[in-house]
Amino acid sequence: MAEPIEQELAGECVNSIGNAIGMPQLCDAWFGNQIFWLIVTLVVIYLVLTKIALPRISAVLAERSGTISNDLAAAEDLKRQAVEAEAAYEKALADARSEAQRISEEARASIKSDLDAAIARADEKIAAKSAESEKQIAEIRAGAMTSVAEVARDVAGEIVKALGGKADASAVNAAVDARVKGN
Amino acid sequence: MAEPASDGGLSFHPMDQFIIKPLFGAAGDKVAWYTVTNLTLWMALAVVCVLGLFVLATRRRAIVPSRGQSVAELFYGFVYKMVEDVTGKDAVRYFPYIFTIFLFIFFANFLALIPMSFSPTSHIAVTAVLGFGVFFAVTILGFVKNGASFLGLFWVSSAPLVLRPILAVIEVISYFVRPVSHSIRLAGNIMAGHAVLKVFAGFAAVTAVAPVAVLGVVAIYGLEVLVSAIQAYVFTILTCVYLKDALHPSH
Numbered sequence: 503m504a505e506p507i508e509q510e511l512a513g514e515c516v517n518s519i520g521n522a523i524g525m526p527q528l529c530d531a532w533f534g535n536q537i538f539w540l541i542v543t544l545v546v547i548y549l550v551l552t553k554i555a556l557p558r559i560s561a562v563l564a565e566r567s568g569t570i571s572n573d574l575a576a577a578e579d580l581k582r583q584a585v586e587a588e589a590a591y592e593k594a595l596a597d598a599r600s601e602a603q604r605i606s607e608e609a610r611a612s613i614k615s616d617l618d619a620a621i622a623r624a625d626e627k628i629a630a631k632s633a634e635s636e637k638q639i640a641e642i643r644a645g646a647m648t649s650v651a652e653v654a655r656d657v658a659g660e661i662v663k664a665l666g667g668k669a670d671a672s673a674v675n676a677a678v679d680a681r682v683k684g685n
Numbered sequence: 686m687a688e689p690a691s692d693g694g695l696s697f698h699p700m701d702q703f704i705i706k707p708l709f710g711a712a713g714d715k716v717a718w719y720t721v722t723n724l725t726l727w728m729a730l731a732v733v734c735v736l737g738l739f740v741l742a743t744r745r746r747a748i749v750p751s752r753g754q755s756v757a758e759l760f761y762g763f764v765y766k767m768v769e770d771v772t773g774k775d776a777v778r779y780f781p782y783i784f785t786i787f788l789f790i791f792f793a794n795f796l797a798l799i800p801m802s803f804s805p806t807s808h809i810a811v812t813a814v815l816g817f818g819v820f821f822a823v824t825i826l827g828f829v830k831n832g833a834s835f836l837g838l839f840w841v842s843s844a845p846l847v848l849r850p851i852l853a854v855i856e857v858i859s860y861f862v863r864p865v866s867h868s869i870r871l872a873g874n875i876m877a878g879h880a881v882l883k884v885f886a887g888f889a890a891v892t893a894v895a896p897v898a899v900l901g902v903v904a905i906y907g908l909e910v911l912v913s914a915i916q917a918y919v920f921t922i923l924t925c926v927y928l929k930d931a932l933h934p935s936h
Contacts, residue, residue: 521698544786559739
């Protein structure tokens with residue numbers, strides 16, 4: 503830029519050593535060049551965008567939003583399946599629990615009926631035994647009563663004899679019976 | 686603005702970076718409308734960036750995108766949503782045009798931040814073509830879509846009747862100022878930023894203020910990164926707003 507340049511060729515916008523005169527923006531000698539190349543640039547960018555870039559990007563964006571909504575739908579479906587599986591699991595668990603309850607209830611009932619039967623049998627046996635024992639006791643008591651009467655009769659006879667009397671057997675018997683019964 | 690070089694002294698040429706030079710041939714050759722210039726090169730690099738991001742990076746059409754593809758999709762989604770939100774659902778057929786403008790400004794702005802580069806969007810001729818292009822496209826579209834009722838845009842029916850003629854004058858003036866502000870906003874921002882960068886860089890040659898100047902360059906550069914993105918965004922969203930007026934002119 504330091505070497506002098508020809509003034510006529512450079513035009514009125516640049517001085518003899520290549521520095522700008524005034525604002526280069528306002529140099530009308532360059533306007534045609536600027537406008538021409540701007541229009542070329544804009545047309546090229548426009549063509550690149552409309553022929554290649556924009557269809558491509560909008561297709562990618564549409565495809566992506568489609569993929570995303572598909573994935574969301576799939577996720578929704580999987581979530582629904584998971585909820586269903588959980589419900590089924592809960593149901594199976596509840597069924598198993600009630601089954602277990604029923605079985606234990608049944609077992610308890612059968613044990614209770616067995617036990618009741620055994621108790622009833624035992625009660626029966628005990629009742630029979632005690633009835634038998636009571637009968638024996640009654641017999642023994644009756645036996646004892648007769649023995650007491652006999653012993654009293656004998657003792658009474660002997661006492662009468664020892665006292666020098668004559669023991670009238672029938673009188674003694676009557677007296678003893680009267681006494682024993684009086685008891 | 687640019688002082689002629691004076692020997693020995695500090696010489697700033699902050700505007701030299703905007704000079705349009707032929708790429709081939711001697712410096713100072715005549716620049717015809719078809720000449721391949723530095724402007725051509727940096728616009729071509731913007732096209733290369735668009736190709737790289739939107740053709741090369743998306744070539745696999747992956748459902749799970751690569752890094753480059755997600756950036757491309759991010760740009761697409763950002764501008765698409767902007768058009769949809771600002772202009773309306775019926776405006777998405779104009780999305781390719783708006784996206785073209787956005788990508789050109791965006792990449793031209795950011796490529797211009799490379800040191801020694803050239804910034805096409807700092808040139809008023811470039812942004813004026815963009816701005817007036819939008820203006821004429823929107824105006825023609827408005828009349829084609831709505832016929833004469835497009836003029837209702839200037840007749841504020843919600844205002845009191847006496848005020849309406851005055852408002853109509855203001856509306857017409859503001860409508861015709863739109864392309865001017867639209868294009869000067871972009872060119873002015875980019876040009877000012879780059880000129881300031883150059884001035885700070887010029888001061889860096891002076892030892893005493895060099896640290897401050899370097900810090901200044903860094904700070905302004907950071908600001909310029911923001912400005913590059915914001916101006917691309919602003920230009921695009923204003924295009925959407927103007928397009929909305931053409932499609933739905935009622936206030």
